[in-house]
Amino acid sequence: MSTGPGAVPAALVQSARRAQAMALRYAFILRASWPRILELAYWPLMQMVLWGFISEFLLTNSTWVAQAAGVLIAAVLLWDVLFRGQLGFSISFLEEMWSRNLPNLFVTPLRPLEFVIALIAMSLIRTLIGVIPAALLAIAFYHYSVFDLGLPLIAFFFNLMMLGWSVGLVITAIILRHGLGAESLAWMAMFALAPLSGVFYPVSTLPGWLQAVSWALPSSYVFEGMRAILFEGVFHGGYMLWALGLNLLYLALAGAFFLHTFHIARREGLLMRLGE
């Protein structure tokens, strides 16, 4: 083991290479299967087609939507960022469960944190593959560009991705603890946040007590922030700071939960028992 002045950077380089190796493993899976890549884009595209027509209808039948033409389209795209971000994280982890590969991975020098970084990288890649075609479709067919949101879009995107990673960490920890019997959580869990996040309506629509729950979610600040830009032309930096603060807190808690569950998995032999 090196202990000289260069030891820390060398360890970091090795760590980055291991995370990169894991990302390469997931890239191989994607690259080998065109149907998988198409599937990533399929659902966001179908959502966009549906919500695009709903928007067109409501533009002439709803005074609220008429005030901001792209509000529903922007909402569905950002919702997909959140959902695909979590799903991309969880699915990459499930690949290891399905292929019973976890024992092979965790007898290498791969640390859990490096594994998580690879899952985050794949979540980003899978989300972009899924959402960009839908965003382009909205421009081509509905004449609405989510990119018109400008720089705040970057803040919205990363805040939603971070929440997706937190939820993904919790879901993967639960799957690690309880086996593949819990895998449907990867598809279901995020939908519990949809009604609370004010994706398609203001948080003020919710009952008072539920609004308090809603404001504990970073996603609520993103969707309110998006509507503020579209309806008022105002970017609320405070919303993004709240979202970022909550995201950092939730990421730390989710990370701790994942590491705790990983320790339980080692104690109870779960890394070797990977069935249902």
Add this chain to the structure above:
Amino acid sequence: MARRAGGGADVDEPDIPIVIEVDGLTKRYGDIVAVDGIGFAVRRGETAALLGANGAGKTTTIAMLLGLLLPEEGRITVLGEDMLRHRYRVLGRMNFSSPYVDLPRRLTVAQNLEVFARLYGVADVAARIAEIAEELDMGPLLDRPSGELSAGQRSRAALAKAMVNRPEVLLLDEPTASLDPDTADRIRAYLRAYQQRTGATILLASHNMAEVERMCTTVLIMRAGRIVDRGTPAELVGRYGRADLEEVFLDIVRQRAAQ
């Protein structure tokens, strides 16, 4: 073999360094004691075997040696490092193979080897893969998805994965399971040659008594989580007055006392 009856000091071959040292190792699942205070040591360049019936504790022991499983009690030292505290310092110098742990099926054999070579920090990945492919005669398999391999080919691919980082310590769970006698013999010859060339230490779990007699210098026989006897294959055969190790094994698992 270095003798350790639950932790006693080794006196057999003091000049050869101990590479694997296990002392008082215990694993419980609730009321079930899977491994019960075992102790043993394996020296550099030695091939040791864990023998035992299903459920005797062999795989549990190997999992603890690899850090996949945490023991309730005991100490594991590999290559001089405490595996319970500093396993990441030595995992890069170890590897393992088991027929019960698959390589990702959608990746080709070459892609799998590349990913694992990078995880282990192998310097020249392409050259190492080519070298292993030649050594294990698996060049034609490299571009095939791992999921399309036959059982025997999968075992060879798993062994290739286990050799990718040129391990100093190799833990093998039934290394020749599913292999035809010819391929199994080639694999044993390969492992012997690798060991002679590098001085690697091998610990294997097997049900193949003939293989253990041929490959191993030390045999640790487990029953109900305990090491109930140990020695060289010749010592054990002589001690029990039997014709071969298989008869010794049957005596022990059926609890017939040594002569």
